[in-house]
Amino acid sequence: MDISPNDHHPLRRLSLDQLRRRTSMKWRTHPEDVLPLWVAEMDVPLAGPVARALTEAIAVGDTGYPAGDAYAEALADFARARWGWDGLVVERASVVPDVMLGVVEMLRLVTEPGDSVIVNCPVYPPFYQFVTHMGRRVVEAPLGPDLRLDLAALEKAFARSTTGGGRAAYLLCSPHNPTGTVHTAEELTAVAALAGRYGVRVVADEIHAPLVTAEAAFVPYLSVPGGENGLALMSASKGWNLAGLKAALALAGPEAADDLARMPEEVSHGPSHLGVIAHTAALREGGPWLDAVLGDLADNRRLLAGLLDEHLPEIRYRPAPGTYLAWLDCRKLGLGDDPSAAFLARGRVALSAGPDFGTGGQGHVRLNLATTPEVLTEAVRRMAEAVGARPRPRSETSLTG
Incomplete structure (x- = not known):
């Protein structure tokens, strides 16, 4: 192209x-x-392909409600071509208004008010705001001095959060905002093993996934061994500067399909139809x-x-x-x-x-x-x-x- x-x-x-x-x-x-x-x-x-898709939609008055699987199909093809990942299954994808609102809905599926949500600080400020506003407790697991995941700190946070049988989730920022760190397959596999050991559910915010150099190789969390019961959010928003065109995708590993199926149907009413058109064009042609x-x-x-x-x-x-x-x-x-x-x-x-x-x-x-x-x-x-x-x-x- x-x-x-x-x-x-x-x-x-x-x-x-x-x-x-x-x-x-x-x-x-x-x-x-x-x-x-x-x-x-x-x-x-x-981006030219996005501008053309939006212009064509407006020209024919295609400004109604979103429908169909075009966005998920485009992301699946992009993931296969860009990251060598065949595991994005359209049937385990659901359109949501944006990544952070999708994070909120995912956390509601796997935690209750008062439960802990672990984050790797320093981290994207809305992680604190959204988690706190939905009645969950933020538990910090600081990054290491090298600004990479500190598995010892993460295990300590997992253990503290699940003591007494409490439920907990880990809100993973991948790639990491603000440091720009790209987690390796080995690191994410170790995260999945820890999460399995402590019964912590992983929700991965992967909005910056397209913005990774070829040398670093972005690894989707759902692609690593042990990530089968994970949940993830992806979007074309950051890669193509589409924040004003709201749309994102919630993704589930094979063992989390039932969780995603419990997401309220009304959540899918929030995305913009023009947003879905724009994101699909970005992934297909951008x-x-x-x-x-x-x-x-x-x-x-x-x-x-x-x-x-x-x-x-x-x-x-x-x-x-x-x-x-x-x-x-x-x-x-x-x-x-x-x-x-x-x-x-x-x-x-x-x-x-x-x-x-x-x-x-x-x-x-x-x-x-x-x-x-x-x-x-x-x-x-x-x-x-x-x-x-x-x-x-x-x-x-x-x-x-």
């Missing part, structure tokens, strides 16, 4: 003026003099566009590492193969628990606050890499100025607000 000329280098196509015309959360939360590198939206044009994005992200990771080394060497950054997020350790800058406040107030750069990600987030920020090289370069320059660093002279003209 050929890529349209307009889809080459998606992260280099839009100017700052064009981006500021957007009305989404990323671009309207802060004043116009702020560079927004926080919420998980990409600064890209819509592979070349996605590959172009992955190439741009690899360039941006290298660019960020070089910029930080030059302008802010005190910040510790480990480029990771998953997601488009960078987890920055700013503790040596002496900016307190929430460095994002200083970067926003003094540098007019909006980043995600580390403490929101739970234990281990203090002194950190999350930076969204999915922007143009020019915006990324200017953001680091502003961050350096915010802490009094002296950046080297630049030949190019700085962006203005």
Whole structure:
């Protein structure tokens, strides 16, 4: 499948003026003099196949309720081609409004109010918010110093959560947000073995699965030995920047099919029909566009590492193969628990606050890499100025607000 000329280098196509015309959360939360590198939206044009599918649907007034298995079938084919996984069975897939609402419904299937839900902190802040709001108790199992799964900490959390016969679930973030860590088959197999030993049900949020470099090899949790009674959520939302077109898929392993069958029928009323059309087109025809994005992200990771080394060497950054997020350790800058406040107030750069990600987030920020090289370069320059660093002279003209 050929890529349209307009889809080459998606992260280099839009100017700052064009981006500021957007009305989404990323671009309207802060004043116009702020560079927004926080919420998980990409600064890209819509992928050609997705734009065509939506245009065709609107042209014929196809704006009713979603129906059929096209989304699940497209994801099954994508998983087979991209990850070598044949285990996505359409009959064990159900469309849900989005990944986090799907997580809530899955957790309701396998836990009761008051039960524990284990998470690997630092982790995506809505994990805390949604779990708490549904009456479950969050139990943290911190990542290791290498930002990978700490199996000893995980076993301790499993044991603590199931003492006395209590039910528990493990909300796995894979690939991990905010660190970009991609869990290996060996790690996930060990997770499945621990979950089986302690009777903990695994619910895997795999929304960032398409955004993994080929070298790292994303592994679906349901594909590993022992993952047969697992549940997972997938979506084209992050890979193709479709957050405003709501749709996701809830997936069940063969031993969890009965659990998924108990999901209330009304949950399937929430997804957008246009969302389903867009996600299906992305998975069917958007592979070349996605590959172009992955190439741009690899360039941006290298660019960020070089910029930080030059302008802010005190910040510790480990480029990771998953997601488009960078987890920055700013503790040596002496900016307190929430460095994002200083970067926003003094540098007019909006980043995600580390403490929101739970234990281990203090002194950190999350930076969204999915922007143009020019915006990324200017953001680091502003961050350096915010802490009094002296950046080297630049030949190019700085962006203005």
